[in-house]
Amino acid sequence: MRLPPQSAARAVAVCLLTLIFAAFLNAKGMRKTAEIQQPGLQRAVGLAVARPLVGVSSFLYLTEPRHGIQVALGRQSWDAIDTQVRFTLPPARPHPVKPVAPVRVPSRHRRAALPRFTAAHPLRVWVAGDSLAEVPGQGLQRVAGSSVDIVGVESRLSTGLARPDLYNWFLRIPAAVRQLSPKVVVLSFGADDAHNYLAGVPKGRTVGPLGSPSWNAEYRRRVEGVTRELAARSIYVVWLGLPIPAGSGFQHSFPIVNRIIESVAKQNARSSVYVDTWHMLDDAHGRYTPYLRVHGKLTLMRLPDGVHYTAAAGDLIAQQVLGRLRTRFSF
Amino acid sequence: MLFPTTTFAIFFMIVLPVSWALQRHRRAWMAWILLASYVFYGWWDWRFVFLLMASTLVNHVLAVTIYQSTTALARKTFLALAVGFDVGLLAYFKYSGFLVNSFDNLVGTSWVVDAALPIGISFYTFMAISYVVDTYRGEVVPASFARFAVFQAFFPHLVAGPIVRASELMPQLETPRDPRRVDNSRAFFLIVSGLFLKIVIANHLATHIVDEVFAAPNRYSSLEVLVAIYGYAVQIFADFCGYTNIAIGIALLLGFKFPQNFDSPYSAVSLQDFWRRWHMTLSRWLRDYLYIPLGGSRKGRARTYANLMITMLLGGLWHGAAWTFVAWGAIHGIGLCVERAIGWRPTSTAGIWFGRILTFQIVCFAWVFFRADSFGRAWQILQRLFDAWGQASPLVTTSVVLAIVFGIGVQYVRPTALQWLELRFGRLATVLQAACLAACLVVIDALGPQGVAPFIYFRF
Numbered sequence: 001m002r003l004p005p006q007s008a009a010r011a012v013a014v015c016l017l018t019l020i021f022a023a024f025l026n027a028k029g030m031r032k033t034a035e036i037q038q039p040g041l042q043r044a045v046g047l048a049v050a051r052p053l054v055g056v057s058s059f060l061y062l063t064e065p066r067h068g069i070q071v072a073l074g075r076q077s078w079d080a081i082d083t084q085v086r087f088t089l090p091p092a093r094p095h096p097v098k099p100v101a102p103v104r105v106p107s108r109h110r111r112a113a114l115p116r117f118t119a120a121h122p123l124r125v126w127v128a129g130d131s132l133a134e135v136p137g138q139g140l141q142r143v144a145g146s147s148v149d150i151v152g153v154e155s156r157l158s159t160g161l162a163r164p165d166l167y168n169w170f171l172r173i174p175a176a177v178r179q180l181s182p183k184v185v186v187l188s189f190g191a192d193d194a195h196n197y198l199a200g201v202p203k204g205r206t207v208g209p210l211g212s213p214s215w216n217a218e219y220r221r222r223v224e225g226v227t228r229e230l231a232a233r234s235i236y237v238v239w240l241g242l243p244i245p246a247g248s249g250f251q252h253s254f255p256i257v258n259r260i261i262e263s264v265a266k267q268n269a270r271s272s273v274y275v276d277t278w279h280m281l282d283d284a285h286g287r288y289t290p291y292l293r294v295h296g297k298l299t300l301m302r303l304p305d306g307v308h309y310t311a312a313a314g315d316l317i318a319q320q321v322l323g324r325l326r327t328r329f330s331f
Numbered sequence: 332m333l334f335p336t337t338t339f340a341i342f343f344m345i346v347l348p349v350s351w352a353l354q355r356h357r358r359a360w361m362a363w364i365l366l367a368s369y370v371f372y373g374w375w376d377w378r379f380v381f382l383l384m385a386s387t388l389v390n391h392v393l394a395v396t397i398y399q400s401t402t403a404l405a406r407k408t409f410l411a412l413a414v415g416f417d418v419g420l421l422a423y424f425k426y427s428g429f430l431v432n433s434f435d436n437l438v439g440t441s442w443v444v445d446a447a448l449p450i451g452i453s454f455y456t457f458m459a460i461s462y463v464v465d466t467y468r469g470e471v472v473p474a475s476f477a478r479f480a481v482f483q484a485f486f487p488h489l490v491a492g493p494i495v496r497a498s499e500l501m502p503q504l505e506t507p508r509d510p511r512r513v514d515n516s517r518a519f520f521l522i523v524s525g526l527f528l529k530i531v532i533a534n535h536l537a538t539h540i541v542d543e544v545f546a547a548p549n550r551y552s553s554l555e556v557l558v559a560i561y562g563y564a565v566q567i568f569a570d571f572c573g574y575t576n577i578a579i580g581i582a583l584l585l586g587f588k589f590p591q592n593f594d595s596p597y598s599a600v601s602l603q604d605f606w607r608r609w610h611m612t613l614s615r616w617l618r619d620y621l622y623i624p625l626g627g628s629r630k631g632r633a634r635t636y637a638n639l640m641i642t643m644l645l646g647g648l649w650h651g652a653a654w655t656f657v658a659w660g661a662i663h664g665i666g667l668c669v670e671r672a673i674g675w676r677p678t679s680t681a682g683i684w685f686g687r688i689l690t691f692q693i694v695c696f697a698w699v700f701f702r703a704d705s706f707g708r709a710w711q712i713l714q715r716l717f718d719a720w721g722q723a724s725p726l727v728t729t730s731v732v733l734a735i736v737f738g739i740g741v742q743y744v745r746p747t748a749l750q751w752l753e754l755r756f757g758r759l760a761t762v763l764q765a766a767c768l769a770a771c772l773v774v775i776d777a778l779g780p781q782g783v784a785p786f787i788y789f790r791f
Contacts, residue, residue, distance in 0.1 A: 005511070005512035005514050005515075006513055006514075007511050008586065009351075010515060011515045011518070011584050012348045012351065013765075014515065014764050014768065015343070015347060015584070016344065016765075017762060017765030017769075018764075018765040018768040018769045018772065019340055019344065019769075020765075020769075021768075021769030022769040022772045022773055025769055025770070025772075026772075026773050029776065030337075065770075065773065066773050069773075069777040069778070070777055075777075138543075138546035138547055141547035141550050142549065153543075289443065290428075291432065291443050298432055298435045298441060300428075300432065304447055304448050310704070311546070311704045311705070311708070
């Protein structure tokens, strides 16, 4: 038996009421969504709606069902907004950047002095970062032999070091390191950081637009902080630079981030290294190209968005990363 | 604009009441819904709205010309022009990079074509082809430009189908929808079930096992690889069926009926049965505009097999510009030929269950090529199925197994059980209906991952 059709007015009413009820039940999630928007009208309107909604909803205990599910799933922190950039070490003293010798494959003699890893005692590598971290991480899983253990590939879309309010990597990295005990951390950040807005700026400090001295200084503080915190735990950091993008906007903004990361890696050359994916993936004229010749075969390296990697590019980057690691470790 | 987002919810809450308010004013309604559809499409990349408009304009002009032509030669010529234009659009935007790259690697040249793929181009181009072919066949009378534009760009089906035929949608666009006869219960049921399939089932399987195993199969045990293959079968079903459920539900709320696109495909007893149940609107498109015009089964056994293979190979290529998709089509094509050759039509209970199990295994085997990014990776996955038994399998978790069992089990739920639920829901008061739906949305959102993953079929 079928129900007789109902009216359009009822459909509109049910849709509207559903959204209102869902907004009350999901008030904290909405507040977080509004909070993590870029500054502007959309964020202002979102917060103006979400904040009182959270007040009313919490007062009526309407946020509890969602919270209950989150607790059951171990996701109780998902609605929390933490913009703090926390480091345990004091900031590094500025000192001039020393030129770093080009990477060489170590001689047999030097190799013997390097820390040795085997299949029974593998080199533990953790890969983390934004969406650009995923494919190189998977490439490492494919390319690395049994003496390298990729203990995890954690790629979180649209996150970075600029927006701890969206996802706080400054909390996640130390937690993951405690949990996974890696010897090497491969980090890929910056594609979603190359914007004017930086969240979590210390109180009393203002930051100018992307590329301004104040923006560069604050971003550098974060990259350097992550590197030094990991170095303090005897963890070697591989920073993946941003690849040459197809879009002209990104071609201007990505190098700003790359310069900062490269400079930090050079300054902390004992504990970190910068892998230049920009020039790894450009053409003979230094321009963007979706294809590169690999083993004599023209191979697609980039996805249609002109930013993300294909698996072939992931394998290429992974080989470069392993090459750099061989200068530090024997495996 | 993706369906499961706040942006779309706001967009739809503006479009829905205005659409009903303008029902009696056809021109205003068409202008409104066309504007809404272009905004929906342009949200991804506004430049491609002009491509969609160009496709509409060219196909409309040629359909009208075909209709008005008096000689068979002229009609054929204009049909060839229209189909050539549509196939040309697809060839340039979807296949040029793949074709040039294949040529490069064959002869050693280094030509590069880098054309961005406009979202949904395969779907709206197939709808345009069906429109001009139906006009040529005399099954459809060309509509006004505005109505054809709405037919092609109507946002519920625009980016990932279902592929609606002119004879199904044009008559609905012609007459005002009756605001007293809206199938609300069905619409809400489809939308909520679609969101659950996509956000909870498909995303959970993708992020917890499928993506990891298909990226580096050699790192995982045979059990993990096997579960990942079944997981992908459920993921792609949940992803695509979820999307079309939402699309059909949204169209119903606007007063339009779209054809069904899935009918429990993993309960199919043969591959022929599978293709009657999986992406049904594409299957019938391929049947009516490719397989039958090629001669279908009317020209002898050898031609029938050849026609089946051509249809399935091109069907594979429709999904993506890669040889792995061609291999996927070839597996289905060979399977269909074998079934036809041996006359496979199980009738006994044991035969039906044997057919179901065997068909599901063949379909899953073919999905390996569909999902793998190269033949090498597909081969690694298949090899790994056999050489790493007995190893630890940390990715095979209870939640992954439950998601797979749910995805397969749902294929065997009787339609009457779902109708019973719809009936119960429909009898609730408006406020209670909204409360139930809101509770479902919150549970789905809480169970799903952070952020919104794109739908798999958007790429096609």
